[in-house]
Amino acid sequence: MTRPVDEHERSIAFAEVALGQIRSLRQTAVPRNYEIWYVYAAGFNPPLNKVINETLERHGKLTEADLDQIYDTYLSHLKTTDRIDKVGGRVIHEIDDVMRLFSDALGMSASYDHSLSGATQKLSAAKTGEQVKAVIEQLVVSTREMRDTNKALEDRLSMSKQEITTLQQSLEAIRAESLTDPLTSLGNRKYFDRAIAAAVQSAAASSEPLSLLMLDIDHFKSFNDNYGHLTGDQVLRLVAMSLKQTIKGQDLTARYGGEEFAVVLPATALRQALTVADHIRRAVMSKELKKKSTGEILGRVTISIGVSMLQPGDDPDTLIERADACLYAAKRNGRNRVICETDPEYAADTHSKVA
Numbered sequence: 001m002t003r004p005v006d007e008h009e010r011s012i013a014f015a016e017v018a019l020g021q022i023r024s025l026r027q028t029a030v031p032r033n034y035e036i037w038y039v040y041a042a043g044f045n046p047p048l049n050k051v052i053n054e055t056l057e058r059h060g061k062l063t064e065a066d067l068d069q070i071y072d073t074y075l076s077h078l079k080t081t082d083r084i085d086k087v088g089g090r091v092i093h094e095i096d097d098v099m100r101l102f103s104d105a106l107g108m109s110a111s112y113d114h115s116l117s118g119a120t121q122k123l124s125a126a127k128t129g130e131q132v133k134a135v136i137e138q139l140v141v142s143t144r145e146m147r148d149t150n151k152a153l154e155d156r157l158s159m160s161k162q163e164i165t166t167l168q169q170s171l172e173a174i175r176a177e178s179l180t181d182p183l184t185s186l187g188n189r190k191y192f193d194r195a196i197a198a199a200v201q202s203a204a205a206s207s208e209p210l211s212l213l214m215l216d217i218d219h220f221k222s223f224n225d226n227y228g229h230l231t232g233d234q235v236l237r238l239v240a241m242s243l244k245q246t247i248k249g250q251d252l253t254a255r256y257g258g259e260e261f262a263v264v265l266p267a268t269a270l271r272q273a274l275t276v277a278d279h280i281r282r283a284v285m286s287k288e289l290k291k292k293s294t295g296e297i298l299g300r301v302t303i304s305i306g307v308s309m310l311q312p313g314d315d316p317d318t319l320i321e322r323a324d325a326c327l328y329a330a331k332r333n334g335r336n337r338v339i340c341e342t343d344p345e346y347a348a349d350t351h352s353k354v355a
Helices: 004-024 031-042 046-059 064-074 076-125 129-178 189-206 220-227 229-246 270-285 316-332 344-354
Strands: 210-217 252-257 260-266 288-290 297-300 303-309 338-340
Touching: 004 031, 031 046, 031 064, 046 064, 046 229, 064 229, 076 129, 189 210, 189 252, 189 260, 189 316, 210 220, 210 229, 210 270, 210 316, 220 229, 229 252, 229 260, 229 270, 229 288, 260 270, 260 316, 270 303, 270 338, 303 316, 316 338, 316 344, 338 344
Parallel strands: 303 338
Antiparallel strands: 210 260, 210 303, 252 260, 288 297
C-alpha cells in the first residue's frame, strides 16, 4: 500500500518534471499546459506520451496549435465522468434538502393537529370568556406557524424545481458530449450504433428507403508515418468538416472508428445516396491540407466510399456489412471512388471471396 508521504513525493516529482518541460520548451505556464505535462510525467495516458514524443522528435518543439490539439484529443473528454459525478452529487444533495424540509413540514403538521385536538378539548371545558380567548390566541399562533412552514416549503420547492431543471440541462449537455467524438465533433461510435438501429427500425416500419455510406480516408497511415499523428488528426478534422458542410437535415454523420466514417441517409434511395456520396468525395478532394505548425502544403486528401441500401430482412449489421464490403471494393479498385452494391466491382469482389 502506498503511504501518504510516498504519494506526496511522487506527485511533487511529477509536478517538477511538468514545470521543467514548460521551462525548457519556453511554454506559457497556464493550467492546460501544466496538465498536459503532468499527465505526460505520470504516464497515465500512453497515447498522449506517444504523440508528444513523436512531435518533439520531428520538430523539437510543440506549438500552441499542437498543444491545443493534444489537449482536445487526449484530455478534455476524460472530464465527462467527473462532470457526471458532480452533477449527480448536486442532485442527491438537492433531494436530501427537500426530503428534510418535507420531514419538518410533516412534524409541524402533526404538531398543528395536536394543537387543534387540544383546542377542541379546552374550548369544551372553557367556563369564561378569558379562557376562550386564550385558546383562540393559541390557535392563531399555531396557524401562523403552520402557514410559515408551508410558505417555506413552497419557496424551497420552487427553488428546487429551478435547480433540478438546470441540472437536467447539464446532464443533457454531458449526455450529448458522451455521444460526440472529441477530435472531430461528429457523433461517436456509440451515437452511430444507436442512430443506425433507430433508422433501420423506422424504415422497416414506414417502408421508406434507407441508405448507408461507409467512408475511409485513402492512405491515412502514410500521413501518420510521414508527418506525425497530429497531422493525421488534422486530416480527420478536414474530412469531418467536409461531412458537416455537405450533410444536412435528417441525415446523420459519425466517426465509425479510426479513419472510417459513416453517414446514415433516411428516406434516401440508392441512386440519391450515390449522388450524396460523390458530393462528399469531391468536397474532401477540393480542400488542400496545410500543416498548422509550419504552413506547409501537404497536398489533397481523398476518400473511398461504399454505399448500401436497406433490403427486406436486413438488420443494422447486414446493412453495415454490405456498405463495408463496397468500401473495400472501392479501395481495391483504385481508391478515391464510390462503389455501391449494384456495381460490377462489388459483385466481382463478392464472387471472388466465395470462390
